[in-house]
């Protein structure tokens with residue numbers, strides 16, 4: 008189907024699959040184009056993403072980009088993680104077929120949504136403390 | 138490559154050796170142009186006419202009612218546009234179904250832009266067109282009804298004969314009332330060579346077929362056009378095919394198609410039995426071994442080799458990729474595998490929710506499949522599904538749908 012070896016490798020052996028109980032942030036992303044979805048779970052400590060897991064319902068590219076983005080994000084600070092775009096992910100996989108580029112948005116959106124959720128929860132916590 | 142199991146016969150088939158053999162002569166030995174008058178070229182002419190007779194025979198038509206085309210898509214375009222334009226003074230309304238092949242659907246959509254009106258008839262959950270809806274859709278302006286003989290994705294066989302009878306009645310009245318007659322076209326690309334066909338029993342005026350779907354060559358097909366049908370040509374040029382389709386005949390292809398029909402007539406029964414037994418075995422095993430699977434298409438009125446399933450909570454392309462790595466070639470109606478990124482219009486027309494249609498798989502079996510092939514699929518598919526399901530954020534939802542679930546379990 009025109010996927011690079013790296014895509015196939017991540018597709019066949021995806022990293023960080025699953026969910027995290029008591030995650031600090033949970034993000035959901037949907038692909039408006041083909042209707043696929045993913046969920047990202049993160050654990051954050053001192054502003055660093057210490058653990059990340061994903062669940063994806065989608066094509067080979069969607070699964071491979073999900074897997075890749077978790078590798079890229081793990082161990083990064085929130086600020087660094089927010090800089091990761093779908094292009095970063097696609098490039099790290101040696102590119103995607105043009106028609107599959109949109110799938111990598113799922114990965115970017117998922118991470119951003121999870122971080123957004125984490126920040127919201129932090130705010131709530133801080134409010135309670137005040 | 139290790140093992141290779143081809144389960145995509147509805148997409149295309151390998152050309153029968155006997156057909157390849159019959160074609161060979163006409164590439165570089167008897168290469169004359171059938172339109173030329175010298176004796177050498179007349180051999181090519183005779184071969185084309187002999188092939189035409191064979192096509193006529195398999196359809197129970199007359200040789201002069203057969204026009205060769207470049208395949209099923211051209212035959213569909215020719216039938217629909219040809220009738221539409223030749224009869225546009227009489228009416229501008231066309232009726233078709235929601236589950237037609239894109240060769241029909243996109244032709245109809247194009248005609249809508251040219252000022253024609255098209256009604257798309259729905260189907261029941263098995264994919265059978267709603268005959269009442271069809272009857273009610275007919276207006277004084279209707280000039281053409283086009284309904285496929287069998288659906289390529291789910292294999293459901295449509296009640297063409299019944300529609301033919303309905304139209305015969307209606308046309309009788311129309312002719313006495315001086316109203317335009319309604320022409321009836323069927324896209325039989327998936328049925329010719331697989332089930333017996335008689336254009337008179339079916340009551341159709343036009344019928345499309347394609348060589349490579351039943352062990353013939355690619356790039357050649359035909360349109361049956363009943364005598365006295367008012368139709369315009371699609372291609373203009375020389376006086377080929379009785380002025381109906383210009384262009385030097387694809388002699389090797391036509392000879393090959395003729396041979397394909399000849400073989401199909403003799404071996405049809407056998408061709409149908411084997412894939413059916415294997416298909417049933419596969420279907421039974423899948424239902425037993427994988428939960429939350431739905432079988433699409435009509436339980437009985439279905440092409441012998443076609444099995445279309447939806448595996449809930451997983452996406453089709455990811456299943457196909459895994460199957461491919463096991464050497465198994467199949468197809469899917471998932472949005473991710475379609476060039477347009479939309480789920481199969483056929484599955485949606487059956488009332489299947491888009492997220493379930495996403496998990497569709499089509500196995501289409503044919504003459505070279507063996508029990509071992511099927512057993513291999515039965516062995517590898519359940520673990521593939523299990524693995525992908527473990528990755529999916531979808532869970533069982535209400536009313537057979539899926540539920541998006543990121544909560545704790």
Ligand code: FES
Pocket residue numbers: 038041042043065066067068069107109110472473474478
């Ligand atoms: S996620 Fe649907 S095409 Fe990639």
